[in-house]
Amino acid sequence: MPAQLPDTKPFQATLVEASGRKLMHIVVPEGVPLSIEIPMFGERMAAFAIDVIICLCLLLTVAVAVELVAPALFRDVVLFAAFLIRNAYFISTEICLGGATPGKRLLRLGVINRAGKALEIGSILTRNIMREVECFVPVNMLLVGDWIFDGWQVLPVFIWIGFFAAFPLLNSQVLRAGDLVAGTLVIAVPKTELPSELTERSHGHVFSAAQLRAYGESELHILESVLRQPPGTDTQLRQMIAQRIQKKTGWQGQVSDIDAFLQDFYTAQRAQLEHRRQLGRPRRSKHDAV
């Protein structure tokens, strides 16, 4: 199959969209806009599931202890303990770990203020209280309140749980009802490494100013994304790109090492385009005026 050129979207946006997340902009208090990633619904559910499992394990230890020590008080103590454990866990881990519970940290999620300000303690408390209303109280009613409901009267509780569980799907920022009320936003914070500098070495290929006027910034970004792939992948694609460059710029001469040729062309082209940017005449693509 012939090699295909990658699309012209910027590198970061390509990565982010490949992972299925959306980008959003907030302005930090220092005045710099940051683009942040909104996590997917499944990621938030998974983080919540991990936290619930941890709470259940803690509750299990308490239940076992109570069963051994004072079995008569089992029901009362376990109910109280469930309430205490889940609230203490969520609130204290969110305060101590910078707004993220261990489940969120495992999935590389964080919590920020939606307006870009500092995350307040009041917001954390409000989020957690609303979580009680959304999830834990109705679940408690289902599990324990079997003497309140019978038959179809359970239906409103299911609707209650279902509505709040589906709430993040109804808005574009995957906000829970608790996030909406508290003014917070959950973001995805993957860890990226410092990329290597592609223009460090020269392999001896030299290009004239006229040759460097063939392409613009978007073509440069495509070339960068190809060069950043591990060496040895997609040699067919690199060869095709090298041939196109040679044809378009009118490069005379043999190319023994394709990677070296592409790197030198990238270096020269980037220098030229950055210089143009500095002078206030950026060239976005090859279709723009020279």
Place this chain on the structure above:
Amino acid sequence: MTLATLGSRPPSQPELATLKSREFRRAREASWHELEQMLACRSGLKRRPLNAAELIRLPTLYRAALSSLSIARSIALDRSLEGYLENLCTRAFLLVYAPNSWHSRAVVPRLFVPPAVLRRLLPYLLLAAAVFLTGGICGYAMLIAEPGVANALQKITAIDLSASAAVNLFVYSLPMALLCVGLGLFAGVPTVILLLWHGLLLGAASAYVRFVPAAVPDPGSVLQVGVLVAGQLLCGAAGLRLGAALMFPGKHSRAVSITDASGEIAWLVGSAILLMFAGALLAGSIS
């Protein structure tokens, strides 16, 4: 220069072109590494608190990263570097602006409400109390006029009064109270309905005592009911506050108005929960 390149046009740039972005990166890279190290020691299993020197250094590094990002956006054409700096700045923003301990001075003042906030919340508390009282009077009058209603009410609510007070409180009252708050999102109408309903039940119950003198409740139940009413009123006020934020946002958008109200709501509901918790413990120990 190799033999292969001799046939090309005469070169117009030196061997290795000087790129401003490369110089900029060389100059700033050390501070990014330092910031990465600081971020690394605050994450993972080997978390440790930052020492005094690091704390002094952090704001400088954070602002340096932000300025690097701004510069990279304007002069550099290395897209993956820009993406890396965005990510670094986001992680540094989380480190600088997120709360990180119970000992921070921000936590304790939140637990105590300044008088101005209480004055703002008073109208909602009074409104909740008025609605509850209306329900109570209605329930009382209803039972006096038509004693047969008592059986119907008991069938509807079906509260198992033989269960221990604590369980009762937590399993029945707390959900109702929190429901008051959460449903305040629907403009406070369900909150008002719930307050009326509970007032009605309480009024009917107090009228019932008049007919059946043997049904005078013991201190534990009285305390339980008192705590329940107080918690209901606090949560009802919270629900009304939420509904008011939704219905009367003033010059802000509704989302901002709700967010502004969230601090007051959190205090009301937190105190209601603590009150119910303490009341349940007391009621359980008395009866």
